[in-house]
Amino acid sequence: MNTCSTNTATPLTLGFSPCPNDTFIFHALIHGLVDAAGLRFTERLEDVETLNRLALDRALDVSKVSYHLMGRILPDYVLLRSGGALGRGCGPLLVARADLDPSRLAGKKIALPGRYTTAALLLRLYDPTLTDFVYLPFHEIMGAVADGSVDAGVIIHESRFTYASYGLTQLLDLGAWWEADTGHPIPLGGIAAKRSLGGETLRAIEDALTESVRHAFAHPALPHPYIRAHSQEMSEAVCDAHIKLYVNDFSLTLGSEGEQAVQYLLQRATAAGIIPPSSEPLFTPR
The missing domain is CATH 3.40.190.10 (Periplasmic binding protein-like II)
Incomplete structure (x- = not known):
């Protein structure tokens, strides 16, 4: 300190x-x-x-x-x-083990890096029907997706540079979606x-x-x-x-x-x- x-x-x-x-x-x-x-x-x-x-x-x-x-x-x-x-180009990513359709995630268990994060907000704005969330520290999400504890996860910070090493696939760039939908950074x-x-x-x-x-x-x-x-x-x-x-x-x-x-x-x-x-x-x- x-x-x-x-x-x-x-x-x-x-x-x-x-x-x-x-x-x-x-x-x-x-x-x-x-x-x-x-x-x-x-x-x-x-x-x-x-x-x-x-x-x-x-x-x-x-x-x-x-x-x-x-x-x-x-x-x-x-x-x-x-x-x-x-x-721009720096938003959270939705990742999974398999190449799932991001518009068909209803009923899937999705890990989020905290209830009050912007990542959680963006996913809820993208698809208001999603409700089955698991809140984990951001650095635990890739492991939880990789081992099958959850079906998909929203990753932030440096995870966007390393998720491929966990064998994960990007389903959706929530930042790119936001920019295309709103025109805003x-x-x-x-x-x-x-x-x-x-x-x-x-x-x-x-x-x-x-x-x-x-x-x-x-x-x-x-x-x-x-x-x-x-x-x-x-x-x-x-x-x-x-x-x-x-x-x-x-x-x-x-x-x-x-x-x-x-x-x-x-x-x-x-x-x-x-x-x-x-x-x-x-x-x-x-």
């Missing part, structure tokens, strides 16, 4: 995953390499669904969460425009911060995150030891591919295209009855 900055104020709790894209993004912020306006952060690294549940419990001041979850935590959290994962996960921190602090965190991403882009070798310390079971090639896939200009700032994509995802989820309606503003006040 690290604390950045030298300010004596109580540090803010900051949650993100040990995945290479997150450790790449947060390295400069955690290590005090960018101006954080005197704010300090205590890091907590957990898998995405654990972070989602911590945010549901309002246990973290700032946290990476699935965009799906934002629809459930809007009374307490606001979405920052920087530090997230959103793009696929929103995966973003950074949520407690509304109670106030506008000035929220803007300072957002700006510091932007600078942290910019610092990583400018000095890509510098975060490497920190990234590898949290991804020891991942090959260097997969680690680099992971960062290249999930960190892009949207990570610097969502911009109007990214904001519209997130808003539309939540609108679709609300219309489908998957998340409750909310009148709370979604984004950090500017």
